[in-house]
Amino acid sequence: MPTLRDVVYENVREGELYQKLDRNRVRCYACGHCCPIPENQPGVCKVRYNKGGTLYVPWGYVGGVQCDPIEKKPFFHAYPGALAYSFGMLGCDLHCSYCQNWVTSQALRDPSAVSPPLEASPEALVRDALAQGGKVLVSTYNEPLITSEWAVAVFKEARAAGLITGFVSNGNATPQVLEYLRPWVDLYKVDLKSFDDRHYHELGGRIGPILDSIRRLYQMGFWLEIVTLLIPGFNDSDDELRRLTEFLAGISPHIPWHVTAFHKDYKMTSPEDTRPEDLLRAAEIGKGAGLRYIYAGNIPGMVGDLEDTHCHNCGRTLIKRYSYLVEDYRLTPQGCCPFCGAAIPGKWAAKFDGQITSHPFLPRRASRLVTILSQQ
Ligand code: SF4
Numbered sequence: 402m403p404t405l406r407d408v409v410y411e412n413v414r415e416g417e418l419y420q421k422l423d424r425n426r427v428r429c430y431a432c433g434h435c436c437p438i439p440e441n442q443p444g445v446c447k448v449r450y451n452k453g454g455t456l457y458v459p460w461g462y463v464g465g466v467q468c469d470p471i472e473k474k475p476f477f478h479a480y481p482g483a484l485a486y487s488f489g490m491l492g493c494d495l496h497c498s499y500c501q502n503w504v505t506s507q508a509l510r511d512p513s514a515v516s517p518p519l520e521a522s523p524e525a526l527v528r529d530a531l532a533q534g535g536k537v538l539v540s541t542y543n544e545p546l547i548t549s550e551w552a553v554a555v556f557k558e559a560r561a562a563g564l565i566t567g568f569v570s571n572g573n574a575t576p577q578v579l580e581y582l583r584p585w586v587d588l589y590k591v592d593l594k595s596f597d598d599r600h601y602h603e604l605g606g607r608i609g610p611i612l613d614s615i616r617r618l619y620q621m622g623f624w625l626e627i628v629t630l631l632i633p634g635f636n637d638s639d640d641e642l643r644r645l646t647e648f649l650a651g652i653s654p655h656i657p658w659h660v661t662a663f664h665k666d667y668k669m670t671s672p673e674d675t676r677p678e679d680l681l682r683a684a685e686i687g688k689g690a691g692l693r694y695i696y697a698g699n700i701p702g703m704v705g706d707l708e709d710t711h712c713h714n715c716g717r718t719l720i721k722r723y724s725y726l727v728e729d730y731r732l733t734p735q736g737c738c739p740f741c742g743a744a745i746p747g748k749w750a751a752k753f754d755g756q757i758t759s760h761p762f763l764p765r766r767a768s769r770l771v772t773i774l775s776q777q
Contacts, residue, residue, distance in 0.1 A: 408518060409448055409459065409491060416449060416458035417550050418578055425454035430577040432494045432546045433610030445605070446547040448492035459548045462518040463526070464491040467542075468533050469761045472725040474541065474569050477696055477710060478657050478747030479588050479624055481720055482727045482756040485567070486535035486764075488526060489542025490551060491518065495571055495605040497594070499632065499663065520771040523558035531562060533764050534757045537588070541569035549578055556585040565748075573606050574614040579621060587748065589623040591615055595636040596645035612648065619652050624748050628659040628698075631683055633672045642683050646690035654691045655713065655746040660684060662699035677703040694746075714743035726759035 418431045425440040429449055436444035443450035449458045471485040493500075530538050538559040540552040545568045556566040567588035593615065595601060598608040618625045627649060631637050649656050660683040662675035680697040684707055687695045693713035697704035701724035710720040717740045721729035733739050736749035 405491075405518075408462075410450065410457075412459065412461045412518070412520075413450075413457035414460040414550075416456040418458075418581060419456040421454060425451070427451050427454065427456045429456055430575045431458075431549050432544070432578065433573040433575055433607065433614070434494055435575060444494075446492045446494045446544070448490070448547060458550050459490050459492075460551055460554075461520060461522070462490065463488045463521045464518055464543055465489055466519070466521075466526070466529070466764055467761050468535065468758065468764055469539075470725040470756060470759050471537055472722065472727070472759070473761060474539060474567065474588075474590055475628065475659050475661075475696070475698060476567065476588055476590060476624075476626055477659070477720070477722075478626065478694065478745070478749075479567075480536060480565060480748060480750050481730060482753055483536040483565075483750075484534050484757045485537040485539045486526075486530035486533055487539045487541045487569075488521070488555070489540065489545070490548040491543055492547055493544040493571075494547055494573055495544070497604045499630070523555040526555055527558045527562050527564065529764055530559070530564060535564065537565040537567055539567040539569060539588075541567075544573075545570055546574055546578055549582060553582065553585050560585065571606070572611045572614045572618075574610065574617075576617065579614065579617055583621055583623070587624060588626075589618050590626050590628060591618065593627050593629050593645060593649075596641050596648065597636070600636060615649075616652055619656065626657040626659065628661060629683075630661050630663050631675045631679055632663040633675060633679065635672065637675075637679060637683065639682075639686060642686045643690060646687040646692055650687075650691035654693045656692070657694040657696065657747075658687055658692050659696045659698050660687065661697070664699070675699075680704050680707070710745070712738040712741060712743055712745065714738060715741035717741070719745065724759065727753070727756055 419427050419429045427438050429436050429444050434445050438444050438451040440451050466488045469485045469487050471483040545552050559566050565587050568586050569590045572591035601608045660680055664674045677700050684695045697707035708722040709718050719731045730753040731739055734751040737744050
């Protein structure tokens, strides 16, 4: 019986984001680690590896697919109500102990993370997305940067079919990978997990490449939203939140910032769950820093009007939400406030078509994607 590692190592093709070095070593540029990889070794992510001086990268499968409301990603300023057909592969370049997608992200590090890959082609994924009513195709669940070549292949097919594309990422990118993605990725969500380099070291990364990437994503014109999962005792001090939100507001006060509630998960079981008052305090700090679009998530109905979108100019409510449900939508077809005419930053459809779902569900015809492990 082949192991998960065998399957992952067999379903590959040569990568595009790397450089050959001396002694058959390679340097990978898919994420901010920029691993120099000796022959017959994988990179930190465990899914890209050097064989004979060539870098091989994941290809031809997904770790899972799901139909999500776009509000779950979360994107609040991009096509509200759209169905985001979401796929992931396996592996991650970080190892956050509180990961909420650990079954796919830690599949090759943690033996208890078992997620049989499904064989897939870009054409099959796009066909399935369209069959479900998807408007957006999103690479998510594991870290999409480490499987960028596969995402681009899927997104080329998606674009040809008229779909919007997106990344849900930890933002640990490089200039090379962002240039590579720019023609094919419309929406980009970054999890800014902390504003402290020591905290990032605990998660297996460095803050420098992540902050550089956030600046670059904005300058390059990706539609960018930022999420910070607020973890009591880890990243929720007033000082850290002030520095984090001042950094974002310094790039643009119009970048949406989602501050979301932690619940105990994976190996992080000791801090208490985030309380509504913690989210409200973080939101006040963000407002003080100058951010104009702040949202509180994961505790629906308990955070006042922080699930709603308000015009940054006149303050009127433009989109009313409860959790992922869009309850009311007032933007004009041009994406403006109907009360004062201000242009609202974001990617807006000419008209709000309602929601196919406000709850995630598994595709009804996912059987067209085949489980690789069970086949062998
Ligand atoms: S994606 Fe990142 S962690 Fe993986 S091999 Fe490339 S540089 Fe290393």
